[in-house]
Amino acid sequence: MSNTFEKVPGFCPDCGSILPPLREKGGVTCYTCSRVFAGDLSEVFGSSSVKYTIHFNSREAREKDNKEEKKDEEDEGPTVERKCPKCGNDKMSYATLQLRSADEGQTVFYTCTKCKFKESENS
Template sequence: MANNNNNSKSSFITAPGFCPDCGSILPLLGERGGVKCYTCKREWDAAVFGDMEMTYTLHFNTKHTYASIEKNEDSNKNVADGPTVERECPQCNNNKMSYATLQLRSADEGQTVFFTCTKCKYVSVYSNYY
């Protein structure tokens, strides 16, 4: 059993990281050492996490991940960076472009579309402002 800051006992036994009073998952341990349950609002000390450990593994990309695509002059194939559409490139007049969308403005407004030419890699932006 874990005790809260008032030294009262919990209602039932739960796994570490869960509120011993209501059973809800607890937020991460704060800098000051205690946590407050989102549901029942009781405060608990660090002992409520028991001997839990958190580990992170960072996977770094190799230098080849972001290397530019070598252009093969002898090949007619154009490499696409995503789904493609028939859209004329304003720079080289190629008729095939890949696209990606991002929500850059508020949720009730349209997405911004980034078109990339499959031949020359020119990027054009389409944004629907109404």
């Protein structure tokens, strides 16, 4: 096949498509023309290399994230002043969904922050 494209590292010399990233073992197959490059990959990647660093969270950061997740689970979304019909608590969290047709209002789901009683309202 004749090379009609300028050879640029990381791009297929036949069709000009970007090549997939290198794997630890094996060759590379072009996404577009399915040409397989095996063996010496310097033909298509030149002398380019990729370096990466994996940063692990400290134990303190993980514990902080876990506490924040638990707090989010307790609230279950934004809150509004609304009296719970079951326990009388004056704070409920809510979520909205468009369950009916687009020209009708959305459905609001309320959850009591104290007893977890759930109710819905079509607006």
